[in-house]
Amino acid sequence: MQVSATEAATKLNELIEAAINGEEVILLKGDRPAIKFTPIESAKPRPKFGSAKGLVWMSDDFDEPLAEMKEYME
Incomplete structure (x- = not known):
């Protein structure tokens, strides 16, 4: 969908919803594409x-020495 900036000003909520729903929305400045609306992930x-x-x-007993390590602690 391509819309002019003046049309976008009056239909901004609709254009945002269209972009959120996966439709590509491009704003035109004059007759050239200027901005593309895409949803943020x-x-x-x-x-x-x-x-x-x-x-x-x-x-x-978390801090107690392990029985297997007693021979190394002597």
Whole structure:
């Protein structure tokens, strides 16, 4: 779809929706193409702080030496 700048000013919402829905929208300046509307690819949402709360745990003896390493610790 190609539209003039003056027509685009009155139909901007429609043109944005058309571009979001995959239609190529080109604005003309005079009789030459000047601007092309394309949707921005949405970025993956960032993880939220604390979203894994309760999913990770540490045993009480985490800091204790391993039995297999006792001979190296003497």
